[in-house]
Amino acid sequence: MQNERLRATMAAGGWTHSDLANATGVDPKSVERWVNLGRTPRRQTALKASEALGEDVHALWPALRQARAARAVSPELVALYDQRADLAVSAFTDLFAQAQERIDVLVYAAVFIHEAFPRLNDLLRERAAEGCAVRIAIGDADSENVQQRGREEQFGHGIESRCRLALLHYRPLLGVPGIELRTHGTTLYNSIYRADDQMLVNAHVWGVNAYAAPVWHLRRSGGGGMFDGYASSFESVWATATPAREA
Known part of the structure; x- marks a missing residue:
């Protein structure tokens, strides 16, 4: 399933798959899978990506939110x-x-x-x-x-x-x-x-x-x-x- 939040954030900032791959040290195919298949990257990689994009990491990948942490946003909210x-x-x-x-x-x-x-x-x-x-x-x-x-x-x-x-x-x-x-x-x-x-x-x-x-x-x-x-x-x-x- 597509990660529409990530897609929209990248589009708003003019980011390509290659741009974000370079900023996070991964292959562009990995970024493509994050966007088009809804894959969740490793936490450290996700943190680099969210910092580059200027977006909250849990907004981009709700699955990274720790279950024990207080949640202001439902993990189901895209x-x-x-x-x-x-x-x-x-x-x-x-x-x-x-x-x-x-x-x-x-x-x-x-x-x-x-x-x-x-x-x-x-x-x-x-x-x-x-x-x-x-x-x-x-x-x-x-x-x-x-x-x-x-x-x-x-x-x-x-x-x-x-x-x-x-x-x-x-x-x-x-x-x-x-x-x-x-x-x-x-x-x-x-x-x-x-x-x-x-x-x-x-x-x-x-x-x-x-x-x-x-x-x-x-x-x-x-x-x-x-x-x-x-x-x-x-x-x-x-x-x-x-x-x-x-x-």
């Missing part, structure tokens, strides 16, 4: 974004494209992905055809919780319309083997976009549209962590959701 608008839509679609076993989506609407990436349904079909289980839960436009959310955002009937539009976008996937589409009426505390052991979680802030709320990128690193907590919440909502029907 990156934290101030608001969803800071992420390119490719952050979501690339995540889905990498999935081998499962894709789970829990939202009210999230029509921004279809609008910016019209091939989303094709991508999901491709992943399903490769054996990936795809589950999508979108908001029931007639539910009280969805309508309440619209009132809180002072968005009028906008969110209800977006839920209906999301259903129209996803409806062509009904009947595709490996893909399930359901609607739910739960209070949505976070939107969840999962691909195997990685997840983008869009927090919801009262009165604020989701595009202006924070997003954290998680990577599962063991049982019982943040990742599993959000995965469990998806399962709870999914169990209460209603299978979508043909129009």
Whole structure:
């Protein structure tokens, strides 16, 4: 799995694999493996790299954090974004494209992905055809919780319309083997976009549209962590959701 925190830090500073290899005394192939395969270097090498990059070593390689030390940041946290608008839509679609076993989506609407990436349904079909289980839960436009959310955002009937539009976008996937589409009426505390052991979680802030709320990128690193907590919440909502029907 890619080390996106390391990749972003290197890109921001204009570092190439060769540059960082020279600064740390390793082979460029080693740096490539740190970035593209998520490999963790030896502690001393990691310290040299983090010093050269001007970044906290545990932010780049959470696995180096000693278990007995007090942790201010979860080892599962890959990156934290101030608001969803800071992420390119490719952050979501690339995540889905990498999935081998499962894709789970829990939202009210999230029509921004279809609008910016019209091939989303094709991508999901491709992943399903490769054996990936795809589950999508979108908001029931007639539910009280969805309508309440619209009132809180002072968005009028906008969110209800977006839920209906999301259903129209996803409806062509009904009947595709490996893909399930359901609607739910739960209070949505976070939107969840999962691909195997990685997840983008869009927090919801009262009165604020989701595009202006924070997003954290998680990577599962063991049982019982943040990742599993959000995965469990998806399962709870999914169990209460209603299978979508043909129009």
